[in-house]
Amino acid sequence: MHATSAVDVDLALVGGGGAASLVLAALDRHGVSGLRVAVVDPVHKRGQDRTWAFWGLPGDDLDPLLSASWSQVDVVTPAGRRVLTLNPLRYAMLRSAPVYDRAADAERRLDAVRISAPAGELHDDGQRVTVRDPDGRDLVRAGWVLDSRPRRPKRPGRTSWLQHFRGWWLAADRPTFDPQRAVLMDFRTPQPQRGVSFGYVLPVDDRFALVEYTEFGPELLDDAGYDAALRGYADLLGLDLSVLRVREVEDGVIPMTDGPFESRPSPRVVRLGTAGGATRPSTGFTFSAMLRQADQVAGALAAGRPPVPAPAYPGRHLWMDAVALRALDRGHVGGVEFFERLFDRNPPERVLRFLDGVTSPVEDLAVMRSSPLLPMTGAVLGDATGRLRARLRR
Incomplete structure:
Protein backbone atom coordinates (compact mmCIF):
# COMPACT_ATOMS: atom_id res chain seq x y z
CA MET A 1 0.00 0.00 0.00
CA GLY A 47 16.14 -10.73 -3.85
CA GLN A 48 19.75 -11.48 -3.03
CA ASP A 49 21.72 -8.35 -2.19
CA ARG A 50 23.71 -9.56 0.82
CA THR A 51 24.72 -12.60 2.84
CA TRP A 52 24.82 -12.90 6.60
CA ALA A 53 26.94 -15.48 8.42
CA PHE A 54 26.41 -16.07 12.12
CA TRP A 55 26.54 -18.72 14.84
CA GLY A 56 23.92 -19.95 17.24
CA LEU A 57 22.04 -22.99 18.46
CA PRO A 58 20.31 -25.04 15.75
CA GLY A 59 16.57 -25.48 15.74
CA ASP A 60 15.54 -21.84 15.81
CA ASP A 61 13.10 -19.89 13.68
CA LEU A 62 15.71 -19.17 11.00
CA ASP A 63 16.49 -22.81 10.17
CA PRO A 64 14.08 -23.04 7.20
CA LEU A 65 15.67 -19.96 5.63
CA LEU A 66 19.33 -21.01 5.80
CA SER A 67 21.38 -21.69 2.68
CA ALA A 68 23.83 -23.84 4.65
CA SER A 69 25.18 -24.51 8.14
CA TRP A 70 28.25 -26.23 9.56
CA SER A 71 29.18 -27.83 12.87
CA GLN A 72 32.90 -27.54 12.02
CA VAL A 73 34.89 -24.60 10.68
CA ASP A 74 38.54 -24.03 9.83
CA VAL A 75 40.80 -21.26 11.07
CA VAL A 76 43.97 -21.16 8.96
CA THR A 77 47.22 -19.31 9.65
CA PRO A 78 50.65 -19.57 8.04
CA ALA A 79 51.49 -22.01 10.86
CA GLY A 80 48.73 -24.46 9.93
CA ARG A 81 45.05 -25.32 9.88
CA ARG A 82 42.93 -25.61 13.02
CA VAL A 83 39.59 -27.43 12.80
CA LEU A 84 37.09 -26.08 15.30
CA THR A 85 34.17 -28.24 16.40
CA LEU A 86 31.41 -25.84 17.36
CA ASN A 87 28.96 -28.13 19.19
CA PRO A 88 26.47 -27.23 20.53
CA LEU A 89 26.62 -24.18 18.24
CA ARG A 90 26.57 -24.13 14.47
CA TYR A 91 27.86 -21.62 11.94
CA ALA A 92 25.15 -20.65 9.49
CA MET A 93 24.72 -18.74 6.24
CA LEU A 94 21.59 -16.75 5.51
CA ARG A 95 21.00 -14.96 2.24
CA LYS A 154 27.59 10.57 17.94
CA ARG A 155 31.21 11.70 18.03
CA PRO A 156 34.33 10.39 16.27
CA GLY A 157 36.04 7.40 17.84
CA ARG A 158 39.61 7.38 19.03
CA THR A 159 40.11 4.51 16.58
CA SER A 160 38.02 4.25 13.43
CA TRP A 161 38.53 1.27 11.17
CA LEU A 162 36.39 -0.45 8.55
CA GLN A 163 35.51 -4.02 7.80
CA HIS A 164 35.50 -4.03 4.01
CA PHE A 165 35.22 -6.97 1.67
CA ARG A 166 34.43 -8.42 -1.71
CA GLY A 167 33.10 -11.90 -2.31
CA TRP A 168 32.58 -14.03 -5.41
CA TRP A 169 29.85 -16.65 -5.63
CA LEU A 170 31.73 -19.32 -7.58
CA ALA A 171 30.02 -22.14 -9.47
CA ALA A 172 31.80 -25.27 -10.70
CA ASP A 173 30.78 -28.07 -13.08
CA ARG A 174 32.35 -30.79 -10.92
CA PRO A 175 32.85 -31.31 -7.16
CA THR A 176 35.23 -28.57 -5.98
CA PHE A 177 34.28 -27.51 -2.43
CA ASP A 178 33.88 -29.40 0.85
CA PRO A 179 30.26 -28.78 1.92
CA GLN A 180 30.88 -30.23 5.39
CA ARG A 181 33.21 -27.47 6.54
CA ALA A 182 33.37 -23.71 6.17
CA VAL A 183 36.57 -21.68 6.37
CA LEU A 184 35.88 -19.10 9.08
CA MET A 185 39.14 -17.15 8.76
CA ASP A 186 42.18 -17.86 6.56
CA PHE A 187 45.07 -15.54 7.45
CA ARG A 188 47.47 -16.75 4.74
CA THR A 189 46.49 -13.70 2.67
CA PRO A 190 49.13 -10.93 2.35
CA GLN A 191 48.72 -8.68 5.38
CA PRO A 192 48.25 -4.91 4.95
CA GLN A 193 50.67 -2.48 6.56
CA ARG A 194 47.94 -1.38 8.98
CA GLY A 195 45.21 -3.81 9.79
CA VAL A 196 44.55 -7.48 9.15
CA SER A 197 43.25 -9.42 6.17
CA PHE A 198 41.78 -12.87 5.73
CA GLY A 199 39.78 -14.95 3.31
CA TYR A 200 36.94 -17.32 3.96
CA VAL A 201 34.87 -19.93 2.16
CA LEU A 202 31.17 -20.67 2.72
CA PRO A 203 30.16 -23.69 0.61
CA VAL A 204 26.48 -24.28 -0.18
CA ASP A 205 27.34 -27.62 -1.77
CA ASP A 206 30.33 -29.20 -3.49
CA ARG A 207 29.86 -27.04 -6.60
CA PHE A 208 28.78 -23.65 -5.28
CA ALA A 209 30.41 -21.46 -2.63
CA LEU A 210 30.99 -17.89 -1.52
CA VAL A 211 34.71 -17.10 -1.54
CA GLU A 212 35.46 -13.77 0.09
CA TYR A 213 38.38 -11.48 0.88
CA THR A 214 38.05 -9.22 3.95
CA GLU A 215 40.20 -6.53 5.54
CA PHE A 216 39.95 -4.84 8.92
CA GLY A 217 41.73 -1.51 8.67
CA PRO A 218 41.54 2.23 8.10
CA GLU A 219 41.70 2.30 4.28
CA LEU A 220 39.52 0.88 1.49
CA LEU A 221 40.88 -0.76 -1.65
CA ASP A 222 39.86 0.08 -5.20
CA ASP A 223 38.07 -2.40 -7.46
CA ALA A 224 41.30 -3.69 -8.94
CA GLY A 225 42.71 -4.20 -5.45
CA TYR A 226 39.77 -6.33 -4.28
CA ASP A 227 39.81 -8.41 -7.46
CA ALA A 228 43.55 -8.97 -7.22
CA ALA A 229 43.21 -10.01 -3.57
CA LEU A 230 40.43 -12.46 -4.47
CA ARG A 231 42.45 -13.95 -7.33
CA GLY A 232 45.38 -14.37 -4.96
CA TYR A 233 43.19 -16.06 -2.36
CA ALA A 234 41.71 -18.39 -4.98
CA ASP A 235 45.27 -19.40 -5.89
CA LEU A 236 45.97 -20.18 -2.21
CA LEU A 237 42.90 -22.42 -2.19
CA GLY A 238 44.04 -24.19 -5.36
CA LEU A 239 41.01 -23.00 -7.31
CA ASP A 240 41.31 -22.72 -11.09
CA LEU A 241 39.28 -19.61 -11.90
CA SER A 242 39.41 -20.41 -15.62
CA VAL A 243 36.97 -23.29 -15.06
CA LEU A 244 34.79 -21.56 -12.47
CA ARG A 245 31.96 -19.09 -13.06
CA VAL A 246 31.43 -15.95 -10.97
CA ARG A 247 27.65 -15.90 -10.59
CA GLU A 248 27.40 -12.95 -8.21
CA VAL A 249 29.65 -10.35 -6.57
CA GLU A 250 29.10 -8.99 -3.06
CA ASP A 251 30.78 -5.88 -1.65
CA GLY A 252 30.45 -4.24 1.72
CA VAL A 253 31.87 -1.67 4.12
CA ILE A 254 31.01 -1.82 7.83
CA PRO A 255 32.29 0.59 10.52
CA MET A 256 34.63 -0.65 13.25
CA THR A 257 34.94 2.19 15.73
CA ASP A 258 34.87 2.93 19.43
CA GLY A 259 32.88 6.07 18.66
CA PRO A 260 29.50 5.83 20.45
CA PHE A 261 26.31 5.36 18.46
CA ALA A 303 3.66 -7.25 26.29
CA GLY A 304 2.47 -3.65 25.95
CA ARG A 305 5.87 -2.15 26.77
CA PRO A 306 7.90 0.50 24.89
CA PRO A 307 9.86 -1.02 21.95
CA VAL A 308 13.28 -0.25 23.40
CA PRO A 309 15.86 -3.08 23.14
CA ALA A 310 18.68 -3.59 25.60
CA PRO A 311 22.15 -2.30 24.65
CA ALA A 312 23.57 -4.51 21.91
CA TYR A 313 26.77 -5.25 23.88
CA PRO A 314 27.76 -4.96 27.53
CA GLY A 315 29.81 -1.89 28.42
CA ARG A 316 32.79 -4.07 29.37
CA HIS A 317 32.81 -5.57 25.86
CA LEU A 318 32.81 -2.13 24.27
CA TRP A 319 35.76 -1.18 26.49
CA MET A 320 37.61 -4.38 25.51
CA ASP A 321 36.90 -3.64 21.86
CA ALA A 322 38.24 -0.10 22.21
CA VAL A 323 41.43 -1.48 23.73
CA ALA A 324 41.81 -4.15 21.04
CA LEU A 325 41.22 -1.65 18.23
CA ARG A 326 43.78 0.72 19.72
CA ALA A 327 46.36 -2.07 20.12
CA LEU A 328 45.85 -3.24 16.54
CA ASP A 329 45.84 0.28 15.08
CA ARG A 330 49.00 1.35 16.92
CA GLY A 331 50.80 -1.85 16.01
CA HIS A 332 51.10 -3.03 19.64
CA VAL A 333 49.90 -6.44 18.50
CA GLY A 334 49.60 -8.06 15.07
CA GLY A 335 46.15 -8.93 13.79
CA VAL A 336 47.02 -12.51 12.88
CA GLU A 337 48.68 -13.05 16.26
CA PHE A 338 45.67 -11.58 18.07
CA PHE A 339 43.11 -13.88 16.42
CA GLU A 340 45.42 -16.90 16.43
CA ARG A 341 45.86 -16.67 20.19
CA LEU A 342 42.16 -16.03 20.70
CA PHE A 343 41.23 -19.31 19.00
CA ASP A 344 44.25 -21.24 20.26
CA ARG A 345 43.72 -20.53 23.97
CA ASN A 346 39.92 -20.63 24.26
CA PRO A 347 37.23 -23.21 23.47
CA PRO A 348 35.61 -22.35 20.14
CA GLU A 349 32.20 -21.86 21.75
CA ARG A 350 33.63 -19.25 24.16
CA VAL A 351 35.26 -17.29 21.34
CA LEU A 352 32.11 -17.24 19.24
CA ARG A 353 29.90 -16.32 22.19
CA PHE A 354 32.35 -13.55 23.11
CA LEU A 355 32.24 -12.16 19.57
CA ASP A 356 28.44 -12.19 19.85
CA GLY A 357 28.58 -10.24 23.13
CA VAL A 358 26.87 -12.88 25.29
CA THR A 359 29.73 -14.17 27.48
CA SER A 360 29.81 -13.78 31.27
CA PRO A 361 32.37 -11.62 33.13
CA VAL A 362 34.26 -14.80 34.11
CA GLU A 363 34.47 -15.87 30.47
CA ASP A 364 35.52 -12.34 29.47
CA LEU A 365 38.40 -12.53 31.95
CA ALA A 366 39.54 -15.80 30.37
CA VAL A 367 39.42 -14.17 26.93
CA MET A 368 41.48 -11.23 28.20
CA ARG A 369 44.08 -13.57 29.68
CA SER A 370 44.46 -15.25 26.30
CA SER A 371 45.43 -11.99 24.60
CA PRO A 372 49.01 -10.63 24.41
CA LEU A 373 49.06 -9.08 27.88
CA LEU A 374 51.96 -6.62 27.76
CA PRO A 375 51.04 -4.87 24.49
CA MET A 376 47.39 -4.86 25.47
CA THR A 377 48.26 -3.25 28.81
CA GLY A 378 49.91 -0.42 26.93
CA ALA A 379 46.78 -0.06 24.84
CA VAL A 380 44.66 0.00 28.00
CA LEU A 381 46.72 2.87 29.41
CA GLY A 382 46.52 4.70 26.09
CA ASP A 383 42.77 4.17 25.93
CA ALA A 384 42.32 5.48 29.49
CA THR A 385 44.40 8.56 28.67
CA GLY A 386 42.36 9.15 25.51
CA ARG A 387 39.09 8.88 27.43
CA LEU A 388 40.30 11.34 30.08
CA ARG A 389 41.40 13.87 27.45
CA ALA A 390 38.08 13.55 25.60
CA ARG A 391 36.13 14.03 28.84
CA LEU A 392 38.16 17.12 29.75
CA ARG A 393 37.58 18.60 26.27
CA ARG A 394 33.82 18.03 26.59
Missing part, protein backbone atom coordinates in the same frame (compact mmCIF):
# COMPACT_ATOMS: atom_id res chain seq x y z
CA HIS A 2 1.28 3.47 -0.82
CA ALA A 3 0.41 6.52 1.25
CA THR A 4 -0.33 9.80 -0.53
CA SER A 5 -0.69 11.89 2.65
CA ALA A 6 0.49 11.71 6.25
CA VAL A 7 -0.90 8.69 8.09
CA ASP A 8 -1.25 8.01 11.80
CA VAL A 9 0.23 4.74 13.09
CA ASP A 10 1.47 3.22 16.32
CA LEU A 11 4.86 2.19 14.95
CA ALA A 12 6.88 3.44 11.98
CA LEU A 13 9.91 1.60 10.64
CA VAL A 14 12.18 4.10 8.89
CA GLY A 15 14.41 2.13 6.56
CA GLY A 16 13.38 -1.22 5.12
CA GLY A 17 16.61 -3.23 5.05
CA GLY A 18 17.81 -6.12 7.17
CA ALA A 19 17.04 -4.63 10.60
CA ALA A 20 13.48 -3.62 9.65
CA SER A 21 12.87 -6.96 7.93
CA LEU A 22 13.85 -8.83 11.08
CA VAL A 23 11.52 -6.61 13.15
CA LEU A 24 8.56 -7.27 10.85
CA ALA A 25 9.16 -11.02 11.01
CA ALA A 26 9.52 -10.87 14.81
CA LEU A 27 6.26 -8.91 15.20
CA ASP A 28 4.52 -11.63 13.22
CA ARG A 29 6.24 -14.42 15.17
CA HIS A 30 5.26 -12.89 18.53
CA GLY A 31 1.65 -12.63 17.40
CA VAL A 32 1.48 -8.86 17.77
CA SER A 33 -1.97 -7.76 16.64
CA GLY A 34 -3.98 -4.54 16.53
CA LEU A 35 -0.80 -2.51 15.95
CA ARG A 36 -0.88 0.06 13.15
CA VAL A 37 2.49 -0.19 11.38
CA ALA A 38 4.12 1.81 8.59
CA VAL A 39 7.34 1.12 6.67
CA VAL A 40 9.02 4.19 5.18
CA ASP A 41 11.61 3.44 2.49
CA PRO A 42 11.87 4.41 -1.18
CA VAL A 43 13.09 0.90 -2.06
CA HIS A 44 11.19 -2.31 -1.35
CA LYS A 45 13.99 -4.80 -0.67
CA ARG A 46 13.78 -8.05 -2.60
CA SER A 96 18.80 -11.90 2.05
CA ALA A 97 16.04 -13.10 -0.32
CA PRO A 98 14.26 -15.41 2.16
CA VAL A 99 14.56 -12.75 4.88
CA TYR A 100 12.93 -10.14 2.65
CA ASP A 101 10.26 -12.64 1.56
CA ARG A 102 9.39 -13.48 5.15
CA ALA A 103 9.25 -9.76 6.02
CA ALA A 104 6.91 -9.13 3.05
CA ASP A 105 4.60 -11.91 4.26
CA ALA A 106 4.64 -10.44 7.77
CA GLU A 107 3.95 -6.96 6.39
CA ARG A 108 0.83 -8.25 4.63
CA ARG A 109 -0.43 -10.06 7.74
CA LEU A 110 0.17 -6.95 9.85
CA ASP A 111 -1.65 -4.88 7.21
CA ALA A 112 1.25 -2.43 7.31
CA VAL A 113 1.28 0.77 5.30
CA ARG A 114 4.26 1.02 2.96
CA ILE A 115 5.37 4.56 2.13
CA SER A 116 7.70 4.52 -0.86
CA ALA A 117 9.47 7.78 -0.13
CA PRO A 118 12.76 8.77 1.49
CA ALA A 119 12.56 9.89 5.09
CA GLY A 120 14.20 13.10 6.22
CA GLU A 121 13.84 14.77 9.61
CA LEU A 122 12.12 13.08 12.56
CA HIS A 123 10.29 15.50 14.87
CA ASP A 124 9.65 14.03 18.32
CA ASP A 125 7.42 16.09 20.64
CA GLY A 126 7.54 13.47 23.39
CA GLN A 127 4.07 12.12 22.55
CA ARG A 128 4.22 11.49 18.79
CA VAL A 129 6.92 11.46 16.16
CA THR A 130 6.41 13.10 12.80
CA VAL A 131 8.40 11.58 9.93
CA ARG A 132 9.02 14.12 7.19
CA ASP A 133 10.45 13.72 3.71
CA PRO A 134 13.64 15.59 2.71
CA ASP A 135 11.51 18.54 1.51
CA GLY A 136 9.81 18.87 4.92
CA ARG A 137 6.43 17.33 4.00
CA ASP A 138 4.83 15.16 6.68
CA LEU A 139 4.75 11.45 5.78
CA VAL A 140 3.79 9.70 9.03
CA ARG A 141 2.81 10.48 12.59
CA ALA A 142 3.71 7.59 14.88
CA GLY A 143 3.72 6.72 18.53
CA TRP A 144 7.19 5.19 18.11
CA VAL A 145 9.76 5.24 15.33
CA LEU A 146 12.40 2.55 14.76
CA ASP A 147 15.08 4.13 12.59
CA SER A 148 17.62 1.83 10.92
CA ARG A 149 19.12 4.28 8.44
CA PRO A 150 22.94 4.37 8.48
CA ARG A 151 24.38 6.98 10.85
CA ARG A 152 27.76 8.20 11.91
CA PRO A 153 28.73 7.84 15.58
CA GLU A 262 23.27 7.13 19.87
CA SER A 263 20.65 4.39 20.11
CA ARG A 264 17.87 6.64 21.45
CA PRO A 265 18.27 10.20 20.11
CA SER A 266 14.86 11.34 21.42
CA PRO A 267 12.16 9.92 23.72
CA ARG A 268 10.19 8.04 21.06
CA VAL A 269 12.86 7.36 18.42
CA VAL A 270 14.90 4.16 18.70
CA ARG A 271 17.73 3.35 16.32
CA LEU A 272 18.41 -0.22 15.21
CA GLY A 273 21.15 -2.00 13.28
CA THR A 274 24.54 -0.35 12.97
CA ALA A 275 22.99 3.04 13.86
CA GLY A 276 21.73 1.47 17.09
CA GLY A 277 25.08 -0.01 18.10
CA ALA A 278 24.52 -3.52 16.68
CA THR A 279 27.92 -3.64 14.97
CA ARG A 280 30.65 -5.15 17.13
CA PRO A 281 33.50 -2.59 17.08
CA SER A 282 36.33 -5.14 17.08
CA THR A 283 34.99 -7.30 14.24
CA GLY A 284 32.20 -5.54 12.35
CA PHE A 285 29.84 -8.47 13.04
CA THR A 286 26.25 -7.23 13.17
CA PHE A 287 23.63 -9.84 12.37
CA SER A 288 23.26 -11.60 15.74
CA ALA A 289 22.78 -8.28 17.57
CA MET A 290 20.22 -7.15 14.97
CA LEU A 291 18.35 -10.39 15.54
CA ARG A 292 18.35 -9.82 19.31
CA GLN A 293 17.15 -6.25 18.86
CA ALA A 294 14.25 -7.37 16.66
CA ASP A 295 13.17 -10.06 19.12
CA GLN A 296 13.34 -7.68 22.08
CA VAL A 297 11.36 -4.98 20.26
CA ALA A 298 8.63 -7.45 19.25
CA GLY A 299 8.52 -9.04 22.71
CA ALA A 300 8.14 -5.62 24.34
CA LEU A 301 5.31 -4.57 22.01
CA ALA A 302 3.53 -7.91 22.52
